[in-house]
Amino acid sequence: MSDLKLPIYFDYSATTPVDERVAEVMMHYLTVDSHFGNPASRSHAFGWSADEAIDTARGQVAALVNCDPREIVWTSGATESDNLAIKGAAHFYQKNGKHIITCKTEHKAVLDTCRQLEREGYEVTYLDPETNGLIDLNKLKAAFRDDTILVSIMHVNNEIGVIQDIEAIGELCRKNKIIFHVDAAQSAGKVDIDLDKLKVDLMSFSAHKVYGPKGIGALYVRRKPRIRIEAQMHGGGHERGMRSGTLATHQIAGMGEAFRIAKAEMHAENARFLALRNRLYNGLKDMEEVYVNGDMDHRIAGNLNISFNYVEGESLIMALKDIAVSSGSACTSASLEPSYVLRAIGRSDELAHSSLRFTIGRYTTEAEIDYTIGLVKKAVDKLRDLSPLWDMFKDGIDLNSVEWAAH
Amino acid sequence: MPYMSGVYGNPSSVHRFGRLTRDALEQARVQVANFVDADPNQLVFTSGGTEANNLAVKGALLNQPLARLAVSPIEHACLLEPAKAMKQLGWELDLLDVDGQGRVSIEHLKSTITRQTKFVSVMAANNETGVLEDLKGLVEAAKTANSDVFFHTDACQMAGKLPISFRQLNLDLMTLSSHKLYGPQGAGALIVSRSIDLQPQILGGGQEKGLRSGTENLAAIVGFGRAAELAAETQQARKDHALALQQQLLECLVERSGVTVFSAQAERLPNTVQFSVQGIDGEALLMQLDKKGFAVSSGSACDSGRTDPSHVLMAMGVDKNIAKGAIRVSFGEQNTSEQVSGFIQALDQIRQQFI
Numbered sequence: 001m002s003d004l005k006l007p008i009y010f011d012y013s014a015t016t017p018v019d020e021r022v023a024e025v026m027m028h029y030l031t032v033d034s035h036f037g038n039p040a041s042r043s044h045a046f047g048w049s050a051d052e053a054i055d056t057a058r059g060q061v062a063a064l065v066n067c068d069p070r071e072i073v074w075t076s077g078a079t080e081s082d083n084l085a086i087k088g089a090a091h092f093y094q095k096n097g098k099h100i101i102t103c104k105t106e107h108k109a110v111l112d113t114c115r116q117l118e119r120e121g122y123e124v125t126y127l128d129p130e131t132n133g134l135i136d137l138n139k140l141k142a143a144f145r146d147d148t149i150l151v152s153i154m155h156v157n158n159e160i161g162v163i164q165d166i167e168a169i170g171e172l173c174r175k176n177k178i179i180f181h182v183d184a185a186q187s188a189g190k191v192d193i194d195l196d197k198l199k200v201d202l203m204s205f206s207a208h209k210v211y212g213p214k215g216i217g218a219l220y221v222r223r224k225p226r227i228r229i230e231a232q233m234h235g236g237g238h239e240r241g242m243r244s245g246t247l248a249t250h251q252i253a254g255m256g257e258a259f260r261i262a263k264a265e266m267h268a269e270n271a272r273f274l275a276l277r278n279r280l281y282n283g284l285k286d287m288e289e290v291y292v293n294g295d296m297d298h299r300i301a302g303n304l305n306i307s308f309n310y311v312e313g314e315s316l317i318m319a320l321k322d323i324a325v326s327s328g329s330a331c332t333s334a335s336l337e338p339s340y341v342l343r344a345i346g347r348s349d350e351l352a353h354s355s356l357r358f359t360i361g362r363y364t365t366e367a368e369i370d371y372t373i374g375l376v377k378k379a380v381d382k383l384r385d386l387s388p389l390w391d392m393f394k395d396g397i398d399l400n401s402v403e404w405a406a407h
Numbered sequence: 408m409p410y411m412s413g414v415y416g417n418p419s420s421v422h423r424f425g426r427l428t429r430d431a432l433e434q435a436r437v438q439v440a441n442f443v444d445a446d447p448n449q450l451v452f453t454s455g456g457t458e459a460n461n462l463a464v465k466g467a468l469l470n471q472p473l474a475r476l477a478v479s480p481i482e483h484a485c486l487l488e489p490a491k492a493m494k495q496l497g498w499e500l501d502l503l504d505v506d507g508q509g510r511v512s513i514e515h516l517k518s519t520i521t522r523q524t525k526f527v528s529v530m531a532a533n534n535e536t537g538v539l540e541d542l543k544g545l546v547e548a549a550k551t552a553n554s555d556v557f558f559h560t561d562a563c564q565m566a567g568k569l570p571i572s573f574r575q576l577n578l579d580l581m582t583l584s585s586h587k588l589y590g591p592q593g594a595g596a597l598i599v600s601r602s603i604d605l606q607p608q609i610l611g612g613g614q615e616k617g618l619r620s621g622t623e624n625l626a627a628i629v630g631f632g633r634a635a636e637l638a639a640e641t642q643q644a645r646k647d648h649a650l651a652l653q654q655q656l657l658e659c660l661v662e663r664s665g666v667t668v669f670s671a672q673a674e675r676l677p678n679t680v681q682f683s684v685q686g687i688d689g690e691a692l693l694m695q696l697d698k699k700g701f702a703v704s705s706g707s708a709c710d711s712g713r714t715d716p717s718h719v720l721m722a723m724g725v726d727k728n729i730a731k732g733a734i735r736v737s738f739g740e741q742n743t744s745e746q747v748s749g750f751i752q753a754l755d756q757i758r759q760q761f762i
Contacts, residue, residue, distance in 0.1 A: 324424050
């Protein structure tokens with residue numbers, strides 16, 4: 001235990017450290033003795049090598065998801081990719097209709113963009129997921145209308161880690177001639193993606209969730225059948241006019257390297273994550289009144305989202321200062337609401353508040369898991385000892401039937 | 408480097424990893440704001456100058472009823488294109504006259520701005536010719552004509568080369584870019600005065616007080632902050648260094664026949680010289696210079712895939728054939744006087760081949 005470095009990082013879905021191999025590639029393109037040219041400068045050698053680096057990276061990103069490198073458009077991150085995909089497609093195809101379908105558990109980058117389109121006169125259907133976090137395909141089918149132009153469903157949910165069946169959703173969309181966008185920020189490098197087979201038209205990627213740098217991402221835009229989007233950022237006409245702005249060579253090179261490593265190591269890594277995740281789960285699952293949020297089978301290896309009933313969320317986080325986890329509790333996010341994802345899968349406010357999201361990554365060790373199991377158990381037991389609600393529960397009182405007096 | 412692998416939290420996370428990165432982000436905000444004499448609370452980090460210019464135009468105008476905007480014709484494409492996008496949405500777009508030296512006409516600005524004009528944008532320094540615009544005079548004239556007008560300046564080329572004060576110039580919006588001042592690519596900023604109800608263009612997550620969502624590019628922003636701090640310290644030395652090289656190059660150029668230096672009569676950035684050589688196409692000249700080891704540009708790097716003459720030179724009324732020969736030399740702190748002499752020698756050799 002003594003060689004553990006505290007706090008322990010269990011927040012790999014928020015962001016990942018840059019892999020040293022990635023940082024090394026990036027350094028090549030940052031400093032004066034190397035390759036700092038502007039890649040749009042086609043006329044001199046500095047620009048050429050930056051251009052080559054970008055071509056290489058484009059190939060590396062494309063290779064991970066099996067698409068044509070020409071289908072990759074660089075952006076400043078998945079948030080911009082989601083904005084560009086949804087607004088870009090909605091604006092371009094508005095003559096065909098103004099109805100969009102998405103899901104209540106999407107990332108804010110999708111939901112807030114849809115809200116903006118509603119202000120612009122579009123109609124949006126927000127599907128309810130099932131209690132396991134997955135979408136019922138029949139409900140999706142039922143939501144299709146003649147004027148539906150776009151469906152946006154994320155591949156892997158950032159909070160509960162569940163994997164949607166984008167293969168089946170893609171088939172449905174293609175059959176109905178509806179464009180299908182997938183936010184793959186949390187799935188690229190964690191789940192196999194084959195865009196040659198999948199009927200996905202637009203897909204968002206992030207580098208900093210896959211041990212690449214922050215500030216860079218990509219949008220996949222299908223060429224066959226060709227999908228058009230209206231540019232959201234205008235200027236020098238970079239990225240074939242779809243996204244203007246100087247490309248950050250070192251960041252693109254970093255994203256390429258990160259995706260290359262992910263392709264090479266993903267399967268071995270997933271096996272390791274799964275063993276660690278199950279070790280954590282097995283260490284906690286026999287406690288009383290714990291609830292796993294989201295489907296356990298259709299789920300990425302590195303995610304465990306678990307709620308502890310009769311524990312106050314904010315106190316729990318305070319008691320767990322030695323581990324960096326994220327939580328569905330209000331105090332840990334900018335908003336005052338408990339996690340909207342957990343609410344959407346039918347969790348009560350209390351369970352949403354007392355949830356912890358553990359995400360396991362490249363540098364997580366078995367010793368860290370074992371330490372954490374002990375820490376969490378101790379904290380939950382201690383908080384429950386102090387809780388009158390826990391006492392009532394233990395006395396067999398159904399708390400939902402209690403009428404609380406105002407005072 | 409520490410913000411790539413050592414300190415790696417997400418600035419929106421509440422735990423210690425997140426807090427450390429948030430502190431770094433706020434420090435960079437202060438560094439960049441101080442550098443241009445603005446309030447750190449007014450600064451929105453973006454992915455670069457292009458995004459900041461887009462955000463300035465669309466963010467300030469999209470939530471307003473249709474009216475007018477005025478921009479100079481020598482702006483960077485990432486300002487002109489959003490301005491044209493507004494025109495497509497029904498806004499009236501006025502292009503401000505520039506003189507033969509590339510200076511925006513204050514007189515024309517005065518006569519152009521009406522009560523309907525909501526937005527004016529003139530860049531601080533032009534990226535091709537290096538011309539410095541009289542921002543103080545332009546802002547004053549614009550606000551005298553219509554006190555409600557928002558004045559935006561693209562200061563990407565200016566910042567780091569000459570001092571600029573957001574406050575003293577009485578600006579409403581200012582665009583900055585990290586990689587033009589020796590910071591990393593991938594970061595920029597828009598400074599937004601409190602009078603503007605900016606409409607965000609990238610949504611979701613609510614970073615930057617909701618004005619620009621998306622996980623912050625921390626390493627680039629921290630680099631941007633440090634670059635701004637260094638620029639403040641070394642600006643004068645950099646300027647003197649560049650000015651000496653510029654002087655040396657200009658003296659050699661004027662001695663040679665058939666060479667036109669653009670905006671020669673105007674005040675310019677200390678590091679930029681744009682010129683053309685009669686009878687030699689700009690692209691050809693670039694290629695020849697590149698072979699001899701000199702990396703220069705025909706103007707804006709972003710436009711270099713194209714063969715049209717520069718829109719900046721065309722707006723100045725430069726003859727099309729002369730404009731097509733334009734190349735831009737811009738100096739950095741690593742350049743030396745020997746390199747300038749070598750450049751002139753190379754240029755003379757190329758001229759002999761062609762003429």
